[in-house]
Amino acid sequence: MKTAAAALLFVQLALATAVPKLETKISYDGYKAFRIKTDHNTAAIESELSRLSVVPLNLDTDKHIDIAVAPQDVAAFEALKFTTDVMHEDLGADITKEAVFAPYEVTAQAIPSLTWFNSYHAYADHVKFFSDLSAAFPQNSEIFNVGTSSQGRNIFGIHLWGSGGKGSKPAVYFHGSVHAREWITGKVVEYLTYQLLTQYGNNTEIKTALDKYDFYIIPFVNPDGFVYTQTNNRLWRKNRQTRSGASCVGTDMNRNWPYKWEVAGGASTNPCDETYKGAAGGDTPEIKALMAFTETLTNGKGIKLFIDWHSYGHYILIPYGYNCAAKAPNHARQLSLAQGLSTRIAQSYGTRFTTGQACAALYATTGDSTDYLTDVAKAEFAWTIELRPGSSASNGFVLPAAQILPSSIEQWEGLKYLLANV
Template sequence: MKLSAFFAILSATSALGARVPGANSKITYDGYKAFRIHTGENEALVKSKVATLKETINFNMDTAEHLDVVVPPKEVEAFVALGLDSVVIHEDLGADIRAEGDFAPYESAASAAVPSITWFNSYHAYADHVTWFRDIQAAFPGNSALFSAGTSVQGRDIFGIHLWGSGGKGSKPAVYFHGTVHAREWISAKVVEYITYQLVTGYSTDSAVKAILDKYDFYIIPFVNPDGFVYSQTTNRLWRKNRQTRSGVSCVGTDINRNWPYKWELTNGASTDPCAETYKGRAAGDTAELQGVVNFTKSLAAGKGIKLYIDWHSYGNYILTPYGYSCSARPANNARQLELARNLNTKIQAVSGTRHTVGGACSTLYATIGDSTDYLTDVSKAEFAWTIELRPGSSASNGFVLPVAQILPSGQEQWEGMKWLIANM
């Protein structure tokens, strides 16, 4: 991957943050078009041509096959004139964001009742997610508890739900999920909520669900980056990082998934530019969010240990095994990891045809340093620590905004995959 070129383009356009006209005014993206450009053998050439458009935003980092770009109205004509091999993935990004942002109201469930499955027909406001977790916990009182893994830079609770089976609270190795470390990846919270929903509702009725919950304690954190998520709802739908400010720096935000205190000091796989989307911070683990989350992770590792960790992201449909920091290093159990990951892909695909690319994170996608899965593998000694990139895949006709009609199918296919993986790992 030519990450240096990518970062050069990002800084040339001052990244997404520069587009914020005022602290509280929402960026509409009205009239912005999004294109998927075929790159292939011409990756560097495509990027250099796109770089001539100063306000066009590059979006994906896995650009070996395609580069997704958001083009403001005033640059659409110039973009078309570049003559690149591209398809439109958002005719009007602003209209698609508005459709997605039409949240259904959430009626808190009656005392101890399971929330309705209609929760998965819409995206929701952050406050409703918080209420939903309170409700789902109250519907499963003997086998669950809410917990706090720390506090965000703006003071929001980084909450999670702990689920356990017949062995009692905290008696089994951990299955540990993180969602929404990147603010704009809204589908990740919905998918971990769907898995939570199936565990809670299936425990008393489905022997396969009971078996996996009796074997593992689940710790599910839906919003590792709650401030960024709120900001992506109120102000800039395409926001990625946290909302941390730093002295002497005008750009806001650090990429929490480049800030974990492991291999952070390496240079290839994150940015030292505070305006970049992959800014790694000034010191390993110096984000407010990770101060709590790393300690929570240590407590799981020191307890019954971590069997499986998944960091849920979007998009592109990948199942990524360690490592991010090196394209040649492999974990000791690499063959077993790849075997399970490939079978997981098969199980997901059987539901509705969605295919995931499987492989080592660096060698399959791009180098990342200070990322969660490398830390979980080598420091926390998790047996399996993967990143799953959710829908849409590279063949989809949309990119930045996943239509609400795909929330439920995304949850269903990942749940079928997890049910198989956790029973067979």
């Protein structure tokens, strides 16, 4: 077990440093980020913004538009007199603060230290975190690989199990870091993994959950994109796939699953757009690999619960995304559980999560993971959770490191409720 983990770590560290940096690092120094209240008048505001140099930060623009304004256009933007809140006085300065990574430490028992959750970290350290965590609990965990990314990085995961041995129970299945800039998702998934493993031996509630389910956790579905956010562009979203005939790079992997992919309105056909869905459903190497792995879970003991972790907005979204009128057969049960989860999350810090059917509660999406997991992979529950910050808060994707632990703790409390009730 330790040998396999060490071999994986070696490959990952090599790839993290070997991929050449072909582009200049994008600076957001001096960019001022705003949240604009739209009052459902989005088109008129977007028309005004089209004259300025701005970077869009959110897709759900009906109630508000989040943007970063280039330094030379800040005065012109403020002259428009929109109703706004400031998200970042200087986005570049906040990115610089966020990138002050604390050293990676382990305890005397060779377990990663909880200080890990005091800051963000470089990708190579994330790989080492999982390698060390699994090596410390070889009787209950192992590292696995589902395939390789566009740039050749391993898409790795960690498998956790309890009594009965590995692969003997229905699956609880997590994805993190699908969208590269959503750094908080990787940290929350790491915290959940850490707590499940370290508490298994001394917490009856956790032992019951781990004895009842096999956990398959893939913390970096989009490793290339995540590395790119740390080397070139902090706000990058997509994978790093290049396509013949297209000058723009990347596909939105949460629009590339081959279920309802062809439905219009929930993704873009323009390779330069943030929600570009690809030339065909499942044509990214990452999604191909994930489809094959997901099929093994379906054909094994089945999938009880799937959660795709994203940020931001404070949402717990149940199927479906492709059609606002479509409902899963167990819609009422899913909604009830989601509402219970929201209540439990709020008990830690008062954080309120909106629950609802994805298309109606947020916006339409096609070719997304939860629709695929529901109807193709036959997961009993398949959700998207949009983490901090919420719709009334600042920060967006560049969430201060001080919010890592609160974000993780409230989700851990919620997960314990969920595992006891699904």
